[in-house]
Amino acid sequence: MAEKTKIWWxxxxxxxxxxxxxVSPGCAKCYAExxxxxxxxxxxxxxxxxxxxRTTGAYWKQARTWDRKAAETGERPRVFCGSLxxxxxxxxxxxWRRDLLDLVGETPHLVWQKLTKRPELxxxxxxxxxxxxxxxxxxxxxxxxxxxxxxxxxxxxxxxxVERIPQLLEIPAETRFLSVEPLLEPVAxxxxxxxxxxxxxxxxxxxxxxxxAWIRDLRDRCRDAxxxxxxxxxxxxxxxxxxPLEMKHDHGGDWDEWPADLRVRELPNAVNQVEVA
Ligand code: SF4
Numbered sequence: 001m002a003e004k005t006k007i008w009w010x011x012x013x014x015x016x017x018x019x020x021x022x023v024s025p026g027c028a029k030c031y032a033e034x035x036x037x038x039x040x041x042x043x044x045x046x047x048x049x050x051x052x053x054r055t056t057g058a059y060w061k062q063a064r065t066w067d068r069k070a071a072e073t074g075e076r077p078r079v080f081c082g083s084l085x086x087x088x089x090x091x092x093x094x095x096w097r098r099d100l101l102d103l104v105g106e107t108p109h110l111v112w113q114k115l116t117k118r119p120e121l122x123x124x125x126x127x128x129x130x131x132x133x134x135x136x137x138x139x140x141x142x143x144x145x146x147x148x149x150x151x152x153x154x155x156x157x158x159x160x161x162v163e164r165i166p167q168l169l170e171i172p173a174e175t176r177f178l179s180v181e182p183l184l185e186p187v188a189x190x191x192x193x194x195x196x197x198x199x200x201x202x203x204x205x206x207x208x209x210x211x212x213a214w215i216r217d218l219r220d221r222c223r224d225a226x227x228x229x230x231x232x233x234x235x236x237x238x239x240x241x242x243x244p245l246e247m248k249h250d251h252g253g254d255w256d257e258w259p260a261d262l263r264v265r266e267l268p269n270a271v272n273q274v275e276v277a
Contacts, residue, residue, distance in 0.1 A: 009198055009230050009267065010113055014063055015082035016100045018042050019052035020089055023117050026156030026182055031204050032084040041084065052085070052092050060099075063107050070109035078111045078150075088118040088125050097125060098132040105136030108148050115152040115179055117160075119167035122151075145172040150196075152177040161189040169193045175268055181232060182207070186214045191225040195268040201235015203251030209237040212245060212259065219264060228266035234258060 019042040022030060033046040044050040063079065070077055081087055087100065104112050116122075129137035140146055153168040155161045155178045168176055175195045180187055182202030191197070199218055201210030215231065222229035234252025238245040240259075247257045255263055 009078070009232065009265075010080040011077040012066060013080045013083050015055055015084045016060070016087070016103075017052045017054045017092055017096055018084040019044075019050060020046055020084075020086050021048045021050075021091060022046070023086075024154075024156065024160055025184060026117065026154055026160070029182070029202060029204055029206055029208070034204060036084075048091070050091075052089070052096075054096055060103065063103055063110065067107035067109045076109060076111050076148075078113055080113045080115070086116050086118060087114050088116040088121045090118070090121055090125060094125075094128045094132050098129040098134045098137065101126070101129050101134050101137045101140075104146065104149060105134075111148055111150060112146075113150045113152060113177070115154060115177075117154045117164075119151075119153045119164050119171060122167070122171045140172060143172050145174045147174060149173060150175040150177055152179055152196075152198075154179045154181070155187060155189055156180065156182055157184045158187050161187050165190055165194070177268075180218060182235060183210050183214055183218070184208060186211075186217055188217075188221065191221065191227045194225075194227055196228045196230060196266075197222050198230045198232055200232035201238055201252055203233065203236050203253075205236075207236035207251075209239045209244075210235040212238055212240045212262070215262060219262070228268050229264050230266055231258070231262050231264050234262070 020032065030046065036042055036045060042053045066077060126137045126141050130141050151168065151171050151173040153164040155164055176193060177196035177198060178189060178194055179198045181198065181200035183199060197218065199215055202208050219229050234247060236251050238247060238252050247254065249257060
């Protein structure tokens with residue numbers, strides 16, 4: 001069994017572009033937007049009508065390098081797409097998404113973890129990429145789930161669970177996951193058709209509190225439904241019984257500081273390992 005502190009839900013992050021527009025309460029403290037104020041990757045910042053910035057060709061080539069290495073070693077690294085954007089952002093030029101989908105199709109040894117807060121746009125935007133000539137997009141639209149893609153939706157509150165899970169289920173996929181982060185209130189998702197739940201409290205300055213009882217309740221729901229549960233972090237303001245839970249790690253990401261029963265990091269289909277305290 002691998003060391004538990006090394007277990008992570010993804011192996012690499014890939015941002016085909018940067019920039020986005022807030023869509024729901026989970027975006028209110030968007031970490032990427034706040035980082036951008038400092039790093040100025042996207043000079044105009046986040047928001048509707050603001051220009052997104054595509055990452056460089058050299059950066060895109062990295063994914064092909066990862067794929068080649070994976071082909072040689074026989075491993076299947078997981079690539080999270082992405083941390084500074086939403087792949088179903090309707091404001092990027094359609095050509096960018098077409099290029100991204102083609103890249104996914106041309107890197108079959110990688111497992112692409114495609115998370116969105118806009119699952120309702122999948123049909124329209126993947127259709128747009130198909131219209132642009134992407135054979136990969138056309139096959140997906142036709143109902144063929146790409147074997148190297150996990151699709152996920154963010155579900156930060158109960159309303160988003162009710163709205164987005166049915167939309168996620170409409171996307172052809174071999175693996176579907178929920179990112180329940182930032183967990184803003186108790187969430188009771190319908191877990192039928194879901195293969196993984198990732199949970200986390202909010203990080204960064206001004207983070208909203210996350211009650212440990214909400215996390216426990218979600219973990220128990222996953223257990224009852226037989227769905228792997230991956231505890232990512234407690235967030236910057238974990239609470240227990242109405243009081244702050246002191247943690248030294250600035251976003252509650254140190255497993256050793258968590259209540260023992262929260263040290264649960266499971267992944268679907270025996271990917272890597274299952275570690276339950
Ligand atoms: S969807 Fe993600 S990247 Fe876009 S504003 Fe919301 S939190 Fe930020």
